[in-house]
Amino acid sequence: MASKSQSCSIWVGSETGILKGVSLSKQQAFNFCEMSCLSRDQEVCVLEWGDPLESEVLVGCANGTVKAFSTEKGIFTESKECGDATQGKFTGLAMMDGSLVTCAESGILKVWKEGCTDTIEINVGNGVCRMRQNPSRRSQVATGGKENPLKVWDLERPDKAIFTAKNVKNDWLDLRVPVWVRDIGFIPDSDKIVTCTGYHQMRVYDPSSPQRRPVLEAEFGEYPLTALSLPASQGTVVVGNTHGQLAVLDLRKGLVRGCLKGLAGGVRGLQCHPTLPLVASCGLDRFLRVHSLEDRSLLHKVYLKSRLNCVLLSSRNLELSGADLSGEVEEVKQEGEEDGETDEVWDAMETVTDKTNKRATEKAAEENAVKGPKKRRKVAKK
Amino acid sequence: MDFQGDACTKTEAKKGAKTKKQKRMNECKDVEAETSVQADSVEEEAAFPPNFSVSEIKNKQRRHFMFMKLKQEKRKVAVVDTQMFIRIYDETTVNPEDEEVAFDEGTDEFSSYFNRLTNPKVLITTSDRPRGRTVRFCEQLSTAVPDSHVYYRRGLALKRVIPQCISRGFTFLIVINEDRKVPNGMVLCHLPNGPTAHFKVSSVRLRKEMKRRGKDPTEHSPEVILNNFTTRLGHSIGRMFAALFPHDPQFIGRQVATFHNQRDFIFFRFHRYIFKNEKKVGIQELGPRFTLKLRSLQKGTFDSKYGEYEWVHKRHEMDSSRRKFHL
Numbered sequence: 001m002a003s004k005s006q007s008c009s010i011w012v013g014s015e016t017g018i019l020k021g022v023s024l025s026k027q028q029a030f031n032f033c034e035m036s037c038l039s040r041d042q043e044v045c046v047l048e049w050g051d052p053l054e055s056e057v058l059v060g061c062a063n064g065t066v067k068a069f070s071t072e073k074g075i076f077t078e079s080k081e082c083g084d085a086t087q088g089k090f091t092g093l094a095m096m097d098g099s100l101v102t103c104a105e106s107g108i109l110k111v112w113k114e115g116c117t118d119t120i121e122i123n124v125g126n127g128v129c130r131m132r133q134n135p136s137r138r139s140q141v142a143t144g145g146k147e148n149p150l151k152v153w154d155l156e157r158p159d160k161a162i163f164t165a166k167n168v169k170n171d172w173l174d175l176r177v178p179v180w181v182r183d184i185g186f187i188p189d190s191d192k193i194v195t196c197t198g199y200h201q202m203r204v205y206d207p208s209s210p211q212r213r214p215v216l217e218a219e220f221g222e223y224p225l226t227a228l229s230l231p232a233s234q235g236t237v238v239v240g241n242t243h244g245q246l247a248v249l250d251l252r253k254g255l256v257r258g259c260l261k262g263l264a265g266g267v268r269g270l271q272c273h274p275t276l277p278l279v280a281s282c283g284l285d286r287f288l289r290v291h292s293l294e295d296r297s298l299l300h301k302v303y304l305k306s307r308l309n310c311v312l313l314s315s316r317n318l319e320l321s322g323a324d325l326s327g328e329v330e331e332v333k334q335e336g337e338e339d340g341e342t343d344e345v346w347d348a349m350e351t352v353t354d355k356t357n358k359r360a361t362e363k364a365a366e367e368n369a370v371k372g373p374k375k376r377r378k379v380a381k382k
Numbered sequence: 383m384d385f386q387g388d389a390c391t392k393t394e395a396k397k398g399a400k401t402k403k404q405k406r407m408n409e410c411k412d413v414e415a416e417t418s419v420q421a422d423s424v425e426e427e428a429a430f431p432p433n434f435s436v437s438e439i440k441n442k443q444r445r446h447f448m449f450m451k452l453k454q455e456k457r458k459v460a461v462v463d464t465q466m467f468i469r470i471y472d473e474t475t476v477n478p479e480d481e482e483v484a485f486d487e488g489t490d491e492f493s494s495y496f497n498r499l500t501n502p503k504v505l506i507t508t509s510d511r512p513r514g515r516t517v518r519f520c521e522q523l524s525t526a527v528p529d530s531h532v533y534y535r536r537g538l539a540l541k542r543v544i545p546q547c548i549s550r551g552f553t554f555l556i557v558i559n560e561d562r563k564v565p566n567g568m569v570l571c572h573l574p575n576g577p578t579a580h581f582k583v584s585s586v587r588l589r590k591e592m593k594r595r596g597k598d599p600t601e602h603s604p605e606v607i608l609n610n611f612t613t614r615l616g617h618s619i620g621r622m623f624a625a626l627f628p629h630d631p632q633f634i635g636r637q638v639a640t641f642h643n644q645r646d647f648i649f650f651r652f653h654r655y656i657f658k659n660e661k662k663v664g665i666q667e668l669g670p671r672f673t674l675k676l677r678s679l680q681k682g683t684f685d686s687k688y689g690e691y692e693w694v695h696k697r698h699e700m701d702s703s704r705r706k707f708h709l
Contacts, residue, residue, distance in 0.1 A: 016486055031482070040489050198688060224688055242690045261699055266681075266690035284681060284692040286474065286614060303473045305482050305614070307692070349480070 004030050005074035009314045010290075011057055012269070012282055013044025014306035019059055019069060022288060022302055029288075029302050032069065032076075041085065047312040048093040054314050058100070060090035066102065082112060091145075092131025096138050096155060103131035103143060111155055122158045124151060132184045142193055144181025150195055152207060165205050166212035183228040185237065187251070194251065196225035196239050202249055218254030220247050227270035231277060231293055238279050238293070240267025246281055248293065260291045262298050269311035276317070282308035470706045474614040487617065491576035495553070495625040502626055504530035504554040505547055510537045513563040518588055520558055522670040526639060526652050528603050528628055530556075540569075540684050548573055554626055555684075558583070568674065571684045572622060577692065578684045579622060581648075581674040588670055596654050596666030602635020603628045604652070610643040615693055616709040619648075619676060637668070646707045648674040676709060 008021030008030065017040070018033040043062040050056030050068055056077075057069040064083040067076050080100070082090075088105025095101070096111070103109040107128050111120040124131075128145035140162075144150040150165040168177050180198035187194060191208040192215070200221050203214035223241040230237055236257060240246045244263035247256050265285030272279045277293035284307050290300040436452060439445040476483055487493075494500045504527050506520050512535070524530040540557065547555055552573055559567030565586055571578040589595060606627050611620035623641045636656060642649045652669030679693040680686070693708075700708065 016482065016489075018482065038485050222687075226690070242688075243694055244691065244696070264694055264696065264700070265692045268690075284690060305480070306486050349477070 001074040002072060003074075004028075005032065005069075005071050008071070009316065010280055010288065011047055011312040011314075012288055012304060012308050013047045013059060013310045014304065014308050015043050016040065016306040017042030017044060017061065018306060019044060019047075019057070020304055020308075021071075022304075024290070024300055029304055032074065043089075044309050045090040046093045047310045048095070049312065050095055054316075057312065058093050058095070060093045060102065062089050064090075064104075066090075066093065066100065080112070082110065083108065091128050092133075092141070092143070094131070094133035094138075094141060096133070101131075101133070101141060101155065103128060103141075105129075105145075107143075107145075107148070109141070109143065109153070111158075120155065120158050122153060124148070124153070124161075129181060130183050132186065134186045136186070136188065142184045142186070144184055144195060146180045146198070147178070148181065149179050150181055150184065150193065150205060152193065163205075163207040164212070165214070168213055168217065180224070182224060182226050185228050185230045187230060187234075189234070194228065194230070194237055196228040198224035200225055200241065202228075202237065202239060202254070204251060216251065216254050218249055220249060220256060221245055227267045227281075229270045229272040229279060231272040231279065232275050233277060233293070236293075238270060238272060240270050240281060240283070242266035244283065244285065246270070246279075246291070248296070258296050260296050260298075262289055262291070262301070263287075268307075268309050271311050271313045273313050274315045278313075280311050280313055282311045284308075468705055470703065472613050472707070475612050476614055476617050483614065483617075487621070490618075490621075491572055491574075492621045492625050494574075495629075496621070498629055500553055502529060502554060502628060503552045504556060504626060505552045506530055506532045506556045506558070507535050507543075508557065508565075509559045510535050512558075512560050515563055515586075515588070516558055516560040516565045519565050519586055519670060519672075522589055523556070523558075525599050526604070526669045527626055528601065544571070544573070544683050565672075569684060570622065572625065573683065575682060577618065577622065578680045578682070578689070579619060580677045580680070582677055583672055583674060585673040586670065587672070589668070592667055592671070594666070596668050599637055599652065599654070599668050600635050602632040602637055603630065604635065604637040604639045605631040605633070607638060607640040607642075609640065611641075611709060613709060615676075615679065616643060618679065618692075619709060639669075643709050646675060646709050648676070648709070650674065 004023070005021055007023040007026055009024055010022040012020045012022065014020060017038055018031050020029055020031055022029045041061070041063040044059055045062055046060040048058045050058045055070065055072055057071060059067045059069055061067065063085050064081060064087065065079050066082045067079045069075070070077045082100070082102045083104055087108055090102060091105055092103040093101070098114050100112040101109065102112065103124065105128055107124045107126050109122045109124050109131065113119070124143045125145070125148040127148050128143050130145070131141055131143045134140040134142070139155045140152060141155065142150060142152045149167060151161040152163040154162050167179055171177055178199060181195050182198050183196050185194045191206060193205045193207070194202065195205070196202050200219055200223060202218045202220060202225065204216040206215045209215065220239060221241050221243070223243045225239045225241045227240045228237060235251050237249050237251055238246060239249060244265050244267060246260035246263060246267060248258050248260070249255070250257050260279070263281060263283055263285060265283045267281055267283045269282045270279065278290055278299070279293055280288065280290050282288045286304055286307055288302045288304055288308060288311065289298060291297065292299050436445060436448045439448060495502065506524050508516050508520055520532050524532045544555065555571040555573060557569040558565045559569070565583050568581045568583050569578060570581065604627065606624055608620045608623060611617055620641070627639065637652070637654050640651045640653070642651070650672050651667065652671070653665045653667050655663050655665045657663055677695050678691055680689045680691050682689050700706070
């Protein structure tokens with residue numbers, strides 16, 4: 001069990017409350033949960049690394065608990081009550097100097113210190129959709145939501161936001177443009193922040209410039225953009241929308257560089273690998289897909305039976321060995337915590353197939369099959 | 383794998399006599415058995431010289447016999463090659479013993495129906511200003527689905543209609559879209575907060591166009607048969623159809639509604655059956671008949687602009703293979 005969690009390089013949270021670990025080297029996916037006490041209110045809303053060494057995964061659930069999962073031991077080590085269901089689901093989790101920062105949909109952002117019971121509380125406004133931490137300056141967090149513009153907060157001075165974005169000018173009908181920030185990303189090596197909105201816009205803000213309005217605005221598609229991620233190579237951003245379209249947008253001119261194909265359902269979670277040109281996406285169609293950003297091809301596709309909410313990539317090499325054609329989904333038992341689960345059920349689990357090599361052989365087979373009947377038809381007409 | 387919900391029952395005798403497609407399948411199976419027997423007998427005879435065609439046999443009887451044998455062999459090969467036998471294995475096919483999927487289904491939006499907490503109440507409406515064919519189709523559909531009400535659309539926005547339906551206790555909203563005087567689309571929305579499915583409707587046959595049809599359907603609740611919904615997406619759609627009908631079918635009425643999925647097309651048929659004896663069933667087709675094809679499944683009530691889609695049909699990506707199906 002510990003070895004299984006140690007081999008997992010991608011962590012996915014699902015709507016049923018199960019934390020899933022996917023190991024691309026072994027071509028397997030594991031469920032880390034207790035099957036007996038599953039419930040919908042344990043739905044995983046956010047996943048975040050507990051420490052820079054990536055030995056702990058913080059899981060934020062819909063009922064307000066934050067659980068810590070140790071990747072080395074493969075079990076949930078602790079669970080903390082950080083609010084209740086009335087405040088809404090978690091929209092962001094962060095670790096800062098040993099204290100936990102949580103943000104809920106109602107706008108209550110709390111910093112929970114280790115050991116102390118007192119918390120710093122900030123109200124960031126109602127209807128928050130996302131809270132993200134600046135990876136270079138760990139004390140800064142950005143929040144945004146529906147009719148809640150982008151605000152950057154410094155947790156050492158929690159009275160007032162250090163940057164509040166201003167809405168763009170009225171459109172050509174002189175109507176106020178509505179605001180709906182769905183996801184936020186901090187551009188590395190600079191001060192800039194990129195957001196994607198529910199009105200299919202992508203905006204870049206620069207807090208260091210005197211201009212509070214967006215520096216760059218670009219539109220993509222006709223559907224709300226739900227997730228955003230910044231790849232290792234500078235100058236681009238990957239966005240996903242509710243229709244299952246993933247696109248790579250250019251940050252210099254705001255043009256679409258290309259689209260990543262394959263998703264059938266709305267994108268809920270998107271993350272780029274910190275060093276390699278890879279992006280992992282998960283969504284409502286119950287699949288986890290890993291695309292390569294260089295040629296925009298699909299590298300891995302894993303079926304994970306529940307609707308997926310969030311994805312977390314580890315920084316180590318994902319060990320992409322595309323030679324294996326089949327894998328298995330296994331159940332990881334919490335020994336001593338579950339009662340009477342049978343192994344036979346899990347040995348009969350369905351296989352998870354890898355797509356890469358199969359595509360080449362399948363395409364050739366398909367072409368031959370398609371050409372055959374077509375030829376027959378032509379002869380008949382004559 | 384045939385899907386069974388609460389209100390479904392299947393009798394083996396009925397299955398054999400049900401649809402034309404299944405009859406043909408049975409015939410083909412018989413032909414296969416015959417040809418295999420004949421092939422065995424032929425191998426014992428002498429082999430033919432090369433460059434020999436059937437038309438060179440001078441004996442009329444023997445020539446006819448060889449020709450029929452050739453034809454049957456060709457038919458056998460054609461049957462084996464048909465795509466319904468070679469479907470690409472879909473990894474989302476539901477394993478009945480899978481606990482995670484069982485939990486997922488047990489707690490999804492239809493759980494209140496399948497746990498017998500709510501009874502279905504259906505509202506049928508159309509797009510604005512429907513023509514005669516669509517109006518008649520809606521009326522006939524409401525006789526097929528018990529506890530359904532047809533309302534005129536009056537140009538109202540669906541997003542305003544939905545909260546009113548919820549307050550009046552409706553569980554389903556069906557909107558038949560019309561184009562050029564013919565129904566061509568259907569939006570099936572499960573009401574409190576449930577998924578919305580958008581289908582393309584084709585091949586609508588009204589009651590007067592049916593051959594050898596029986597009398598009009600009665601008020602009894604029909605049994606529901608859901609065929610061939612194997613994948614996870616198929617399961618969700620199958621549960622949606624099952625939730626349209628009341629839990630307990632009234633067997634006195636001897637009516638049955640069938641949703642048969644084949645190659646991603648869902649065929650709806652409404653029959654009345656009668657058992658002549660233990661093995662023979664007579665069926666009469668009543669009611670409208672139509673074909674559905676799923677275009678998208680959206681999580682949440684109808685919101686085509688801002689809703690999140692669980693599955694969207696993307697023609698260029700999904701229809702590239704002739705053997706891959708999604709339902």
